[in-house]
Amino acid sequence: MDPQELVAWLDDLLERYEGLERIHSEWTGYSAEGVAWMVEAEAVVQSTFPLSHPLRRAWDDEERWAFAAVEDAARPQAIGHARLGILRAARSMAAKNRLGGLLDKIRADDLSGILRQARYLAEANFVQAAMVLAGAALEMHLGFLCEKFAVPFEKTPSITAYNQALAAARKQGTPVYEVEDVDTINGWAKIRNKAAHKPTEFKRSKEEVLQVIEGIRLFLARSR
Numbered sequence: 001m002d003p004q005e006l007v008a009w010l011d012d013l014l015e016r017y018e019g020l021e022r023i024h025s026e027w028t029g030y031s032a033e034g035v036a037w038m039v040e041a042e043a044v045v046q047s048t049f050p051l052s053h054p055l056r057r058a059w060d061d062e063e064r065w066a067f068a069a070v071e072d073a074a075r076p077q078a079i080g081h082a083r084l085g086i087l088r089a090a091r092s093m094a095a096k097n098r099l100g101g102l103l104d105k106i107r108a109d110d111l112s113g114i115l116r117q118a119r120y121l122a123e124a125n126f127v128q129a130a131m132v133l134a135g136a137a138l139e140m141h142l143g144f145l146c147e148k149f150a151v152p153f154e155k156t157p158s159i160t161a162y163n164q165a166l167a168a169a170r171k172q173g174t175p176v177y178e179v180e181d182v183d184t185i186n187g188w189a190k191i192r193n194k195a196a197h198k199p200t201e202f203k204r205s206k207e208e209v210l211q212v213i214e215g216i217r218l219f220l221a222r223s224r
Contacts, residue, residue, distance in 0.1 A: 003094045006048060010091040013041055017084055041083055045090070055093075059086050111137045115217050122209045128195040128202050134213045135159060135192030138185070141220050142166065145176050159189035177223040184219075188212055 020033055042059075049056035114137040122130035142162035146153045151169045155161040163185045166176050191212060195202045204212075 006044070006094045007091060009044055010087055010094065013037065013044065013087055014084070014091065017087075038083070041087060045086070048090070055086055055090055059083065111141055111220055112217070114140075115213055115220075118213050119210065122206055122213060125206055127204055127206055127209045128199045131192055131195035131202070131204065131209050131212065134209075134216050135188065135196070137220070138188060138192070138216050141223070142185070145223065149174055149176050151176070159185060159192060163189070177219070181219060181223070184215070188216065 016037055020031075020037060045056060045059045049059075114133060118130045118133040118137070120130075121127075121133065139157065139159045139162065142159060143153075143157060145151070146162055146165055149166075149169065151165050151174065153162065153165045155165075163182060167179075167182045169176060170179065170182075191204060195204075
């Protein structure tokens with residue numbers, strides 16, 4: 001999810017909150033509409049901000065504060081108002097493009113987790129599954145690079161297709177990664193495709209697959 005998509009989602013939540021307050025003069029999170037709003041608002045915060053981020057900590061802390069300091073009858077409205085303020089802060093940060101680095105970090109953390117799982121599978125001798133998973137991480141990263149550098153892309157998503165688009169962008173003056181990486185990525189794509197589409201013919205050893213996974217990890221680290 002890029003900052004523009006996040007802004008649109010937050011705008012929708014903020015507008016719906018105002019509608020809920022018009023419908024319910026004493027707004028309550030216990031109504032069906034209120035519960036739906038609370039759940040979706042929590043989804044956007046938890047999917048965007050890591051636990052260490054101040055907005056995420058504020059989100060988690062305000063409910064504990066409300067239960068400790070606010071009477072039962074007023075608690076849903078107090079929680080709703082507190083979360084409204086947090087969403088407004090998130091919306092302001094996203095609109096001013098102050099979340100770019102954060103979103104990149106979240107995406108990188110997600111891909112690192114996928115590669116850790118691929119390594120675990122390879123070490124357990126599930127080499128085909130490990131290679132498919134590592135290939136998925138690589139494909140996701142290449143797709144993100146196309147998005148980040150505004151590289152035109154109209155084909156069916158794949159490692160090879162993304163790599164071709166980024167290689168073409170390099171020739172047109174947008175070098176996203178080194179020219180040597182283009183051939184390396186094509187080689188990884190062939191290994192991944194053999195694992196995914198012809199698993200019975202996949203003959204790579206555990207050590208070879210671990211080497212590919214490590215290569216992908218290093219490539220992701222230097223091409224953000």
